[in-house]
Amino acid sequence: MRLKDKVCLITGAASGIGRAASLLFSKEGAIVVACDLSSELLEKLKGDNPGPGVIETYVLNVTDRERIKEVVSEVIEKFGKIDVLVNNAGITRDSLLQRMSEEAWDAVINVNLKGVFNMTQAVAPHMLRAGKGSIINTSSVVGVYGNIGQTNYAATKAGVIGxxxxxxxxxxxxxAQIRVNAVAPGFIKTPMTDKVPEKIVEAMEEKTPLKRMGLPEEVAYVYLFLASDESSYVTGQVIGVDGGLTI
Ligand code: NAD
Known part of the structure; x- marks a missing residue:
């Protein structure tokens, strides 16, 4: 019960890494505030709750500042605090620089970069009032090393580190004992990477010392460490979860 009674708000909670984290956090006794775009996927998440924690679901778009305010004040009213914020929601709109539309640039910046700003700006005052908290931002190996076809995504994931x-x-x-860390996953098997062609997946696996893609749970365990008091002296770090891809 490493998160017993901790209120943990997770964005992008209904799929992939966010879903794995929501289920794991609940197993560790958290009150999970699961936010995502899709009410159907959120309902499924709630139905799959292994307990003993609670999973409360909210339809929330991280680009919608009014809705964020509303959800944060509802959570504060109901539970009195937010101990952990996991800025996990993210999208890709890949193409080579010359072909990247302004719309694809703006969409990725708005969700992956401004969304993290929006969420943190709304939650931080409550952590400051409590004098403690843990904020976990999801970056990527791409934010540190770059990647062909991901100008917009790399810009956001590097920005998240800043x-x-x-x-x-x-x-x-x-x-205040408010810790802020980033997690930089490598190549993780989720709906986001399902669309990557098999040939590229094989090449990435070959390049990775552990010779395989990561599982969402393997990232969720690092979120868990950063959310728990076990990481009480860890702040300002970027923790790679990439099977050794970056060494
Ligand atoms: P995913 O597509 O399975 O899940 C992302 C979730 O975010 C979805 O449920 C989606 O509905 C939600 N989302 C998208 N836009 C949103 C918005 N505007 N507001 C609220 N929710 C929104 O992807 P994933 O692989 O689980 O990715 C989770 C995070 O990990 C992302 O930030 C991603 O960039 C990052 N990441 C993933 C990988 C990987 O290989 N899968 C690698 C590095 C980093």
């Missing part, structure tokens, strides 16, 4: 380090300094400056 925000992580900034907030680790800024939110703790009056002595």
């Amino acid at each position: 925000m992580t380090k900034t907030w680790a300094k800024e939110l703790s400056r009056k002595g």
